[in-house]
Each structure stands twice: as C-alpha cells, then as structure tokens.
Amino acid sequence: MMGSNMIDDDGYRENVGIILSNVQGQVFWARRIGQDAWQFPQGGIDTSESPEQAMYRELKEETGLNPDDVDVLGCTREWLRYRLPKRYVRKNKTPLCIGQKQIWYMLRMLGNEESVDLANSPKPEFDHWRWVDYWEPSKKVIFFKRKVYKRALAELEPLLIDV
Numbered sequence: 001m002m003g004s005n006m007i008d009d010d011g012y013r014e015n016v017g018i019i020l021s022n023v024q025g026q027v028f029w030a031r032r033i034g035q036d037a038w039q040f041p042q043g044g045i046d047t048s049e050s051p052e053q054a055m056y057r058e059l060k061e062e063t064g065l066n067p068d069d070v071d072v073l074g075c076t077r078e079w080l081r082y083r084l085p086k087r088y089v090r091k092n093k094t095p096l097c098i099g100q101k102q103i104w105y106m107l108r109m110l111g112n113e114e115s116v117d118l119a120n121s122p123k124p125e126f127d128h129w130r131w132v133d134y135w136e137p138s139k140k141v142i143f144f145k146r147k148v149y150k151r152a153l154a155e156l157e158p159l160l161i162d163v
Helices: 051-063 136-140 143-161
Strands: 012-021 027-032 042-044 070-075 080-083 099-109 126-132
Touching: 012 051, 012 143, 027 051, 027 136, 042 051, 051 070, 051 099, 070 143, 080 143, 099 143, 136 143
Parallel strands: 012 099
Antiparallel strands: 012 027, 012 042, 027 126, 070 099, 080 099
C-alpha cells in the first residue's frame, strides 16, 4: 500500500537510499526492470513513516530482505539532494517534484544471498542484481545521481572499515 510521499516546500521528495554491503565490502547493485539502468535500492518516505521505517519497508519491497537479514551500520548525517534534469520533471503533477532529498543507510547483509527476492512486491523495481566493487555505482549510475552517490559512499565508507 503506497502512502503519500513527502515533498518539501522546495520541491524535493523525501527519500531513503540503501547501500547494502557484504563481508567483502562489495555493494548490492540492481537493474531496473526493462531498462539498462542500474542503481541502489531507494524509495519515498510516506507521511506516517520515519526514514528508518521507510528504509526497512523499501528493503523488503525491493530486495525481499527482512530487518534480521541485515545489520544497520549507520546513515548519512543530513539530507543529500539531487535535482532532476528538466526532461524528467513531471510538470502536470502537484505538488511539483524537482528532485529528491535522501537519507542514505549503510547495511551489511547477515543472511545468505538466497534470501534476496526481487519479486517481493506487486510492482517489482528490479529484475537482476549482483555484487560490485564499492565505488563502481558512483561511476555507473544515471548521470544526475552521481554526485549524491559519491557523497553517500564517501560519508559511509568508514562504517565498513570499522566492522
């Protein structure tokens, strides 16, 4: 059940991003259904949710993983924002959403990979996933998300080293 997502006064949709790591320090990289586009799991925060609640809901919907399948290592201290290029802005929607502001979470997978189920929601986001080197997503994600990916990965990287 999709609730209504929060869009702030500046037109940014509140969102969570999920960097799921394994013990080797690689990260979960997923391909959007029907597209040659790869990204980290992410999704909007509903009005009744905290960012952490949204993160667990999105994790379940997009990867099939439960809270006990992961260890939450930490999250970004503040919102990281990106603007959508003009051609991606849906001008007929109100309130107008011009981009996303995201809290990013660093998770470590505890269970085994067989727990991953990309078809765990009525409208799956992804059709394939793999482990990739830590910095690869910041070079391969769609261009307008690269700066945010770099900032999230840079801020959260020390959490992996401390484990």
